[in-house]
Amino acid sequence: MLFFYTAFGIAVLLFGKSDRMKAVGKISIVPAIFGISEPLIFGLPVLLNPIIALPWIICPIINFSLGYFLTSIGLVARYAGVTVFNFPMIATGLVNGSISIAFMEIGLCILDVIIFMPFIRALDKKYQLEKAESEQEA
Template sequence: GIMGPLLTANALQNQALLDAGETLVAGENAKIVTIQFLDVFTKLGGSGITIGFIIATLMVARSAHLKQLGKLSLAPSLFNINEPVIFGMPIVFNPIMFVPFVIVPAIASFMVYFSILWGWVDPFNALQVPWTTPPIISGFLIGGWRAALLQIVTIAMAVAVYLPFVRMQDRVSYGEELKAQEDADKASA
């Protein structure tokens, strides 16, 4: 809540420079961290960039719970809605999933920051897209094909970071499901 107006002001300052006929140069006159930086890149697929969790789950999960959660969460995640994952996993109070949930957005922030600083992606102006705009489309709209590609790379990084944690969680969940099935078989016998 506090950062939104400050980051929006940064984007508006960048736009004012463009309106004055200046070229935005990261590290000189342009603000790098803007509202688009936050909304379109560090909350990609929802807080924690959980779209990476969902894709990793769909790739490797054996647990019925995780498979179903991945399938049900994919469509909302494409619109940056990740409550099904946050509360369905749950990620909240889950020591296994807490680590990537915090690390992935931090890595994404560094990736985006340096992509802008080194001139690979242009600094953002005042153009904003609704927060529910799907990844890749939102990147393309605010920064062209390079920003869209940066979102793809960010999602790939998120999948790579979440993958070992999903495997750990899957072992736990799959073990619990096998134990529950054994207990049910014993009770019915």
């Protein structure tokens, strides 16, 4: 699950063009790598944000479904059941017993970035319009 926060931080950092998104992306990428999502959640904000709500719900469902499917067909090794918090995504796969788990985490992280991309761009356009409106008022 840690790669979900990492993917969200990467998407904000790569696709955010407004000053607000750039600042949140720079501040939140390192904590996101270690599974700490508070800078992202409170920096954008994510809570009660309809633009971000959809990928925030869909990505974990897709990650779980694909992880379960890849494990059930034997393409990815089974998890050892080690729960390690605040540990980078590749390291958690290795701790859980296999390099295939680490590769799956990387693949799911890339998929999550792709899923988040259009939503981050839409939110970024909203922030740019808000900034332009505030500059016109001033």
